[in-house]
Amino acid sequence: xxxxxxxxxxxxxxxxxxxxxxxxxxxxxxxxxxxxxxxxxxxxxxxxxxxxxxxxxxxxxxxxxxxxxxxxxxxxxxxxxxxxxxxxxxxxxxxxxxxxxxxxxxxxxxxxxxxxxxxxxxxxxxxxxxxxxxxxxxxxxxxxxxxxxxxxxxxxxxxxxxxxxxxxxxxxxxxxxxxxxxxxxxxxxxxxxxxxxxxxxxxxxxxxxxxxxxxxxxxxxxxxxxxxxxxxxxxxxxxxxxxx
Numbered sequence: 001x002x003x004x005x006x007x008x009x010x011x012x013x014x015x016x017x018x019x020x021x022x023x024x025x026x027x028x029x030x031x032x033x034x035x036x037x038x039x040x041x042x043x044x045x046x047x048x049x050x051x052x053x054x055x056x057x058x059x060x061x062x063x064x065x066x067x068x069x070x071x072x073x074x075x076x077x078x079x080x081x082x083x084x085x086x087x088x089x090x091x092x093x094x095x096x097x098x099x100x101x102x103x104x105x106x107x108x109x110x111x112x113x114x115x116x117x118x119x120x121x122x123x124x125x126x127x128x129x130x131x132x133x134x135x136x137x138x139x140x141x142x143x144x145x146x147x148x149x150x151x152x153x154x155x156x157x158x159x160x161x162x163x164x165x166x167x168x169x170x171x172x173x174x175x176x177x178x179x180x181x182x183x184x185x186x187x188x189x190x191x192x193x194x195x196x197x198x199x200x201x202x203x204x205x206x207x208x209x210x211x212x213x214x215x216x217x218x219x220x221x222x223x224x225x226x227x228x229x230x231x232x233x234x235x236x237x238x239x240x241x242x243x244x
Contacts, residue, residue, distance in 0.1 A: 002079045005224075006030040006071065008061050008118055009088030011040035013187035014137060017213035018085050018220045019043050020050070025221055027083065028053040030074035034060050034088075053078055061088045061114030062106075071121035080125040083224050086115040087137040089155075091189055093148045104151055111155035115162060126175050133224050134170075134177040136163045137216070140239050143181055156181075160235055167233030176232040178223045183239025185211040206241030 005022045009015040011033035019029050020043070029047050031054060033040035040056035047054035055077050059066040074081055089111045094103070115136055126132030141149055142156025163179040170177055184190060184201045190210075191198070202210050219238050222228055237243065 002082050003027045004030070004074065004078045004081050005083040005085060006032065006074055006081045006118065006122060007085040007087055008032045008114060009034075010085075011036045011043060011056075013189065014182065014185060014213045014216045015085070015087040016043050017217035018087065019054075020046055021214070021217035021221050022083070022085075022224065023047040023050045023052040023054070025225070026052070027224075028078045030054070030070070030078060030081070031056045032059055032061070032070060032088065034058065060110075061117055062109035064117045067114075067117040067121050071118070075125070080129065081122040082126070082129075082131065083133045083135070084118055084122050085135045085137070085220055085224075086118050086159075088114050089137065091149070091152045094151070095148060096150045099151050107151045107155050108158075111152075112158045112162070115159055119166065123170075123175075126170075127173050130174040132175040134163070134166065134175065135220055135223050136160075136177075136179045138163075138179050138181045138235065140181050140183050140237060140243050143235070143237065144243050163235070164233050171232055176223075176228070178228075178232060179235045180216060180219050180223070181235050181237045181239070182216050183211055183237070183242040185213060185216060187213060204242065205239070206244060209240065211238065211240060 005027040010019045010031045031043045044054040044056045057070045059070040138159045139156040141153040145153045167177040
């Protein structure tokens, strides 16, 4: 069975960790990026050093045509995509009354439309093979909500509903769909909050630390594996107990 993974937003952070872990698991990987070509190429080099094939493809996931082109190139160079990790996302803080229409549309364009575009781009081959795995990366804020992050939380809640519904629809075709809801993960996205805030968030986490990108990559690795062959439609919360 072909093992090719497409991971959106995989030049840095959680996506990068997923790409490297899946390469260790025997996957060839399409590394997706928008701006940091240098980082994407570094991930490709690291994957190749692990003995797997890899390519880097620039595509804004909110652009359906760009996503379709990326999926076609991945299939041509690496083979049919058997695993999709829809990870690309944007975040930020704002009082709700200050959220502009442009911001609302951009967040949904990347976080929700991005998943819509990428799933549709790879689904045809999965349906043909009657085999495949889809993993979306949501957030604990999609489960509980967060003050000053209404837009982000709304997109992450939508991803959860999308994934659960996909699981119901695709299960008869042998395709599994699951979601991971990370807690506070030490990436560039949260580093902007500052050390004092990050220390406070670590203190609020029952396990006493922030998560790492590798923590999420390990969860992705499990859900993508045969060990999880009877698991679909689930939301796996990896947050150190933050929202218990």
